[in-house]
Amino acid sequence: MSQHILIADDDAGIRDVLRMAFEPAGFTVSVAADGQAALEMARSLSPDLVVFDIGMPEMDGLTVCREIRKTSEMPILFLTAQSDEVDRIVGLEMGADDYVAKPFSPREVVARVRAIMKRSVPASAPSVVLRRGVLSVDPSRHACRIGEAAVVLTSREMELLVQLMRRPDNVMSRPAIVDAVYGTNIHVSDRTMDSHLRNLRAKLSQAGCAEAIETVHGVGIRMGPCRAV
Secondary structure (H helix, E strand, O other), rough: OOOEEEEEEEHHHHHHHHHHOOOOEEEEEEEEOOOOHHHHHHHHHHHOOOEOOOOOOOOHHHHEEEEEEEEOOEEEEEEEEEEOHHHHHHHHHHHHOOEEEOOOHHHHHHHHHHHHHHHHHHOOOOOOOEEEOOOEHHHHHEEEOOOOOOOOHHHHHHHHHHHHHHHOOOEEEEHHHHHHHHOOOOOOHHHHHHHHHHHHHHHHHHOOOOOOOOEEEEEEEEEEEOEEE
């Protein structure tokens, strides 16, 4: 079964270019021309991933992301103008998995979508549940718990946490983390990684796991003791 992508952009040319990039790559594609239509289609079609332009009429992409995140953790990739750094960071902090700045290469968008979806689909074989203090992570089920409480994470946040949990006492440098989470062929800015890390720390803290991730200044990050608050 092909994976279903929803593309939302008010520029018909961009919608057509992305459709022509995704369909030969084996994806089923739906398109929307504004934010309101994109939100309705995301809810009714439940696509495997959505690609949104931030600057859409009727409802901007940030608002669409916020509404989707109220009920779903479906992967989201933003398309942004090259100069809209603030919007990119806000989008990541709202729960988007990644972004691509315009003008973009359609092949890069497809590559980033494949990378996101590869990390979003549970592995067919059962994986070992990773534990650290009150924190437990089951990568194959995309499940994170602190004690008995479930913690909802995006695919990027989950992959970041899994990488740290697999080496809980080791310090991982920033380049090593980026390569493990994004792959070696994709450039990721420091701000993007910082946004995902900040969101992950906040979610774990709010769920009752104090100091779950420690920063070793000048070296990298590692898991903390994950004690209950």
